[in-house]
């Protein structure tokens with residue numbers, strides 16, 4: 001069999017470490033799917049729809065480092081683009097690959113199915129360009145290798161999604177074979193002059209400061225700088241706080257860890273620590289409206305050093321041309337060691353007392369039991385909603401990973417993302433905390449957890465509606481139709497699956513359900529937790545009040 005464009009793509013995806021790619025079939029991509037199937041290093045995994053396919057790939061990228069989703073033109077790709085927007089917002093290298101019209105149709109005036117009905121088909125790549133770091137259209141075999149390599153190389157370097165569309169008659173076209181994969185991982189050398197200047201300015205800035213705090217942000221992970229951040233914390237002997245979206249991105253058992261900084265909604269003491277510090281080193285933060293609690297918790301001014309993936313701002317100057325990791329590592333080397341002052345007082349997350357076993361299940365008791373399940377090899381995916389606030393109070397053992405989507409915040413993301421994460425890291429204990437409202441958007445991907453025998457433990461918080469929305473601004477639109485969520489599993493099993501659907505209305509029932517879930521290694525266990533509609537973390541109410549105020553700001557005269 002001659003080597004083809006589709007085989008070139010398959011080999012590159014396998015070479016960058018993908019053992020799976022996600023797909024939904026469509027006549028524009030069937031020949032390409034066949035070509036991808038010829039590569040035995042990768043398994044083709046199918047999803048119920050293209051939005052879920054994109055989110056499954058996003059979740060896979062969190063576990064595996066990168067991911068690919070293969071969809072059909074327009075009707076598939078435009079749904080998937082919502083998930084690609086999420087991957088962009090969350091700094092994840094997901095390659096969206098779309099089948100596309102036959103290369104002979106361009107310029108012929110042909111009207112094609114799965115298009116908007118015109119004779120131009122470039123609208124899709126134009127949309128994709130707005131949500132990716134690189135986008136290419138393959139309509140001839142000769143240029144395919146360079147375009148494929150460009151898209152993958154840029155996605156890996158930028159830690160952002162990229163887009164590739166392949167004409168449906170090109171996947172089987174003869175193509176050269178790929179060269180060494182090292183060319184896909186190349187990145188520019190740091191600008192030594194600028195790096196030195198940034199380090200000198202930082203050391204000068206540090207000199208007079210006695211109460212320094214690190215504030216870890218959610219782009220630290222994408223910048224692959226977590227180890228360097230730990231080294232810096234050890235060198236400076238300082239306190240370390242994390243922003244909500246970065247919870248789990250710094251080891252919580254580290255002696256300097258002091259909790260989540262999230263204004264009035266964060267851990268007790270974290271706000272005072274950050275806001276009374278005379279030096280706050282912000283590591284790859286995203287200070288958006290939710291993260292700053294409606295603009296009420298945003299460290300600024302000359303006490304702040306901003307260390308971003310693409311540059312450092314300190315002492316009234318901006319420096320660029322080097323990566324965050326190398327800046328932090330060099331700073332950890334050059335900063336004068338300081339006594340571990342921050343380690344005099346430890347950090348202990350708030351403890352929840354066990355509820356009476358037969359009392360109606362409360363949100364606190366549910367969080368207490370879930371928190372007790374966290375192990376160093378646990379991945380907990382938490383959905384937009386009260387789940388955000390629930391997980392903030394849980395102590396994460398070193399090694400445990402918390403997956404959040406607090407920038408894009410697409411409800412429903414967590415179900416396919418947890419499925420994708422489970423496919424990428426099957427050796428980890430995979431748990432999902434999702435509200436009933438979000439679940440209703442993408443519930444069908446639990447059927448794929450059954451199909452691929454993923455033992456994900458799904459905690460479905462049935463609090464009868466959109467509680468997070470009610471906390472911001474209530475109204476009839478926050479009520480939803482109740483489902484028999486546990487009963488869905490019988491539907492998804494369709495007789496041959498090993499999913500388990502359980503209900504928990506008391507602490508004792510939740511304990512029993514968790515025991516059954518831990519024993520069920522052949523498929524997902526969905527535990528429908530009955531929680532009163534008004535029973536939510538107090539921090540959500542505080543946060544909701546500030547966010548509502550920020551949303552309600554009257555138009556300012558311009």
Ligand SMILES: Cc1ncc(Cn2nnc(CCOP(=O)(O)OP(=O)(O)O)c2C)c(N)n1
Pocket residue numbers: 384385386387409410411434435436437438439461463465466467468469
């Ligand atoms: C795709 C999408 N559509 C609408 C929204 C707005 N939104 N954010 N959170 C919610 C409600 C989430 O409700 P649940 O999942 O039940 O979570 P809880 O807060 O635990 O009740 C909405 C409707 C959103 N974040 N994403």
